[in-house]
Amino acid sequence: MAEPHRRTVRDLRRSNRSTVLTKLYFEGPLSRQELGPLTGLSSGSISNVAGELIADGLVEDAGSVDSDGGRPRTLLRVAPGSGQLVGVDVGETRVRVELFDLTLTELARADLPLPPDGHDVERVVRLIGEGLQQVMRQVPSATGLLGIGVGVPGIVDSGSVVHGQTIGWDAVPLGSLLRASGQLPLDIPLFIDNGAKTLGRAEMWFGAGRGARNAVVTLIGSGVGACVIADGVPYQGASSSAGEWGHTVLQVVGGRPCRCGSRGCLEAYVGAEALLERWRERGGTWAAPDEEGALAELLAAADAGPLLDETAEYLGAGLADLVNLFNPERIVVGGWAGLLLGPRLLPAVREAAASYALRHPFAGTSLVLGQLGPDAVTVGAATLPLARFLEAGGAVRGRVATASG
Amino acid sequence: MAEPHRRTVRDLRRSNRSTVLTKLYFEGPLSRQELGPLTGLSSGSISNVAGELIADGLVEDAGSVDSDGGRPRTLLRVAPGSGQLVGVDVGETRVRVELFDLTLTELARADLPLPPDGHDVERVVRLIGEGLQQVMRQVPSATGLLGIGVGVPGIVDSGSVVHGQTIGWDAVPLGSLLRASGQLPLDIPLFIDNGAKTLGRAEMWFGAGRGARNAVVTLIGSGVGACVIADGVPYQGASSSAGEWGHTVLQVVGGRPCRCGSRGCLEAYVGAEALLERWRERGGTWAAPDEEGALAELLAAADAGPLLDETAEYLGAGLADLVNLFNPERIVVGGWAGLLLGPRLLPAVREAAASYALRHPFAGTSLVLGQLGPDAVTVGAATLPLARFLEAGGAVRGRVATASG
DNA sequence: CTACTTAACTCACGCCTTGAATTTAGCCGT
DNA sequence: ACGGCTAAATTCAAGGCGTGAGTTAAGTAG
Numbered sequence: 001m002a003e004p005h006r007r008t009v010r011d012l013r014r015s016n017r018s019t020v021l022t023k024l025y026f027e028g029p030l031s032r033q034e035l036g037p038l039t040g041l042s043s044g045s046i047s048n049v050a051g052e053l054i055a056d057g058l059v060e061d062a063g064s065v066d067s068d069g070g071r072p073r074t075l076l077r078v079a080p081g082s083g084q085l086v087g088v089d090v091g092e093t094r095v096r097v098e099l100f101d102l103t104l105t106e107l108a109r110a111d112l113p114l115p116p117d118g119h120d121v122e123r124v125v126r127l128i129g130e131g132l133q134q135v136m137r138q139v140p141s142a143t144g145l146l147g148i149g150v151g152v153p154g155i156v157d158s159g160s161v162v163h164g165q166t167i168g169w170d171a172v173p174l175g176s177l178l179r180a181s182g183q184l185p186l187d188i189p190l191f192i193d194n195g196a197k198t199l200g201r202a203e204m205w206f207g208a209g210r211g212a213r214n215a216v217v218t219l220i221g222s223g224v225g226a227c228v229i230a231d232g233v234p235y236q237g238a239s240s241s242a243g244e245w246g247h248t249v250l251q252v253v254g255g256r257p258c259r260c261g262s263r264g265c266l267e268a269y270v271g272a273e274a275l276l277e278r279w280r281e282r283g284g285t286w287a288a289p290d291e292e293g294a295l296a297e298l299l300a301a302a303d304a305g306p307l308l309d310e311t312a313e314y315l316g317a318g319l320a321d322l323v324n325l326f327n328p329e330r331i332v333v334g335g336w337a338g339l340l341l342g343p344r345l346l347p348a349v350r351e352a353a354a355s356y357a358l359r360h361p362f363a364g365t366s367l368v369l370g371q372l373g374p375d376a377v378t379v380g381a382a383t384l385p386l387a388r389f390l391e392a393g394g395a396v397r398g399r400v401a402t403a404s405g
Numbered sequence: 406m407a408e409p410h411r412r413t414v415r416d417l418r419r420s421n422r423s424t425v426l427t428k429l430y431f432e433g434p435l436s437r438q439e440l441g442p443l444t445g446l447s448s449g450s451i452s453n454v455a456g457e458l459i460a461d462g463l464v465e466d467a468g469s470v471d472s473d474g475g476r477p478r479t480l481l482r483v484a485p486g487s488g489q490l491v492g493v494d495v496g497e498t499r500v501r502v503e504l505f506d507l508t509l510t511e512l513a514r515a516d517l518p519l520p521p522d523g524h525d526v527e528r529v530v531r532l533i534g535e536g537l538q539q540v541m542r543q544v545p546s547a548t549g550l551l552g553i554g555v556g557v558p559g560i561v562d563s564g565s566v567v568h569g570q571t572i573g574w575d576a577v578p579l580g581s582l583l584r585a586s587g588q589l590p591l592d593i594p595l596f597i598d599n600g601a602k603t604l605g606r607a608e609m610w611f612g613a614g615r616g617a618r619n620a621v622v623t624l625i626g627s628g629v630g631a632c633v634i635a636d637g638v639p640y641q642g643a644s645s646s647a648g649e650w651g652h653t654v655l656q657v658v659g660g661r662p663c664r665c666g667s668r669g670c671l672e673a674y675v676g677a678e679a680l681l682e683r684w685r686e687r688g689g690t691w692a693a694p695d696e697e698g699a700l701a702e703l704l705a706a707a708d709a710g711p712l713l714d715e716t717a718e719y720l721g722a723g724l725a726d727l728v729n730l731f732n733p734e735r736i737v738v739g740g741w742a743g744l745l746l747g748p749r750l751l752p753a754v755r756e757a758a759a760s761y762a763l764r765h766p767f768a769g770t771s772l773v774l775g776q777l778g779p780d781a782v783t784v785g786a787a788t789l790p791l792a793r794f795l796e797a798g799g800a801v802r803g804r805v806a807t808a809s810g
Numbered sequence: 811c812t813a814c815t816t817a818a819c820t821c822a823c824g825c826c827t828t829g830a831a832t833t834t835a836g837c838c839g840t
Numbered sequence: 841a842c843g844g845c846t847a848a849a850t851t852c853a854a855g856g857c858g859t860g861a862g863t864t865a866a867g868t869a870g
Contacts, residue, residue: 008859238769
C-alpha cells in the first residue's frame, strides 16, 4: 500500500532507470550530457544506467551531434522495436485489437464485428483472443509483447471487474476470464480500464492534453463523460468511477429526465442522444439512420440555432463546474459529438463557461478541442501497459500485473 | 520537477526514516517488531532507523509489552515534546495564533482582534508576528519550532500569494511579507493555505475523515466550500483553487443570483447567508444579530419545514455532483452552518443525493458530519509544517520551505 | 539456576551514487 | 600526417544503505 517499491538500494536503480527511460521516451533523442541535469543524476550514473538500458536493448544510438571541437555527443533514444504493446477497444459494434511498437506506431490491426445484441461475455473474451492471435500472426517479428490494455464501456473496479450498464455486464471479472481463457500469453501484464478514460489518456499523451499536469478530457458522444488528470495521473477515485461528469446536476427544478433515472443531468441536454431528442421535440427531422449523420444534419439545419445556443449554455455551465472543482490548466473537448459540435459551439460555450465559473480559476484554464478521433481508444489502452513499462524502468517483461494505473 | 529527492542512497534513508516516523505518528506506539512488516523494512534496518530517530530525540521509549516467555517488546512512539508547531487562523474578526506540540496538543494560544474594516495587510502581518511572540513567551520550553502554518480566507497561489476577494486582498505576497517583517524566526518553514482547506486537513487527520484516502470535506458556513482529498493528499489543481464547490451550477434556467455574480450556484441556496435571505423572502424573521443565532432560530421555527426540505434537495444534488465527479469513499459535512443544519437535514439530504447520484459510486460513499468545530483551522494549519516534517523523516529543522502541500 | 523463548543488535556482503581522474573521439592548425 | 585541443563518456575509489543470518539481551518456566 504505502508507496510500492523503494526501500532497498536496488529499487533506487530501478527508479533511476525509470526516470532515464521516461525522459528519453517523451523528450526524444537526448545525449547523456543532457540527461544528467534533466534527471538529476551524475554523469557516472547516467553512463551506468544508459549502458544497462542499451545492453538490455531498450535504448539505442540515434546518431550524434558534432560540436566544434571536442568529442561529439551521442544521442540516445528508446528503441521502438524493443517491445510491442496491444490495445483493445471493446466498442458498441465491434472489438478492435491493435498491435503497436513501443512508440505506439501501429503495426497491425484486427476488427471483429459484434452482433447487435452481442455483448455476451464469453463471446467478447473469445473475440479478444482471436484478434490478438490475428495481429500477432500479421507481425511475426513481434516477439517482445510487453502488455495488453483493454478499454471497455463501463466502470472498471479493482482494475479487472467491469460494471457495464449499457452492455448488460454486472460485476464481470473480465481480467480473470481473459486469463482463464488461455487465449492470451500467460505472464503478460493485462490492464483493463474504461474506454473513455483510455481515450482521455491518449489525448494526454499524444493529443491536445500533452504537457498539462492538471487537465480534464471531456468526452461527448451519445452520452457524456470525462477523464480527470490530477498531477499527471488519471484520477480514479475510491472505486474507479470518478469523472462521471455526464450526470452532474444542472437543473434541480424542472430538469429533463435523464436515462440514468435522475433529472437535470448534463447528459440530458448535451449528449448526442439527448440533443437529437430535444430537436425532435421542437419539430426537427433528419434522414440519416445513425446518430452521427443525424447530428451533422442538425448542425446544418437553419432553424437549429436556438437549440444549439441553449446547448452551449448548458455545456458551458457543465464546464464551469469542472473549472471550479478541478481547477485544471486545460480542458479538452473530445468525443465524436464533441468534435462535431465543437467548431460551431465553442465560442458560445466559452462565454457561458466564463459567466458561470469563478474568474481566477477560469482565467488559468484553456478550452481546446481534442486532436484524436474516437479511434484512439486502442492507443490509450496500450498506454496502460506502456506506463507500467516506463515506471518499472523496462523491467516488466514476463511479469504479471493487474492493477490499473 | 520529476519526483523530488530520491536519487542517491541517502535519500533512501531519508525516505525510510519518513515511513517509520509516519507510521509511529499515526499508528500510535509500536514495537520494532511490528514496524518491520508495516514498513516493509528488515529487522536490521528498523533497528538502525529507530536508533537514529531515538538519538535525534524524535522518538522515545513508550513502555513495553511482556509476552509469556521471551524478551518483551519495547514500544516506540514519537516524542511529543521534540518539536513544536504554530498554526495561525486569519479569520473575519481576529487573528488567532496557536502553539502545539508534535501531537498537536495545544500549548498556548493568542487571539488578536481585528477591526471590522480591518484586513489591512500590514496590520495582519504585524498581528501574526505579535501573536507568535506571545505564544512563544508563554511556553519558554518551546525551543524546537518546526514550522508555521497560516490559514487565510482566499485563494492561495504558489503557496504564498493570496487572492482574497472578501477581505480585499489582491495578489498579496503574504509569505514574503511575513518573512520580510522580521517578526518570525528566519529559517523556519512557513506554509500558507486557504483556511477552509486547512480545516479540511484537520478533519482528515483528526476528525471524521480519518483513515479515508479519497474524501471530500465540505464546509458550509456563510458561504460554501470544499476540500478534496485525492489519494491521501489535498488536491490543489493548477492554481490551488480546486474544490470551489459552492459555485457549482445547480440551476441554469431560473437560478438565484449568487454573490459571485453568477446564477444558480449551490451557495445561492445552501450557504447560511443565502438561506437566511430565502427565509426572509418567505416572511421569516429573527432576533439574533449574528448569522449563527439567526440560523438557529430558523431551525427552531415551525414554518421553516418547506424551506429546509428544499435546501436539502439542493444540498443533496450538490453532494451528488461530488460523488459522481470525485467518487470519494467518504463525504464529511462540516463548517458551522453544516454542523448546525446537519442533524436536521442529513436524512433528507442523503435521500436527495441518492436520487441524483449514480448508484455505484453512491453506494461506496458514506456521508457523515464533521467532528471538529470551526476552531480547528489552526490545527489544520499546523498540519502543513507537520506533514513536511514527517515527509522529511524529521530532518527539517532549520530548513526553509515555501511550497504548500 | 538452567533451559527456553523471543526481541533487538551487529556485521559481512552486495549494490548503489558520486565525483574526480582517465580515456575516448573528433576537430583544427601546421 | 601529426600533435594539440576540447568536450563526451567511462572508470573507479570512497562513502552509504538494506538485507539477513548470526549473536547478544532480556525476560519466563520449571
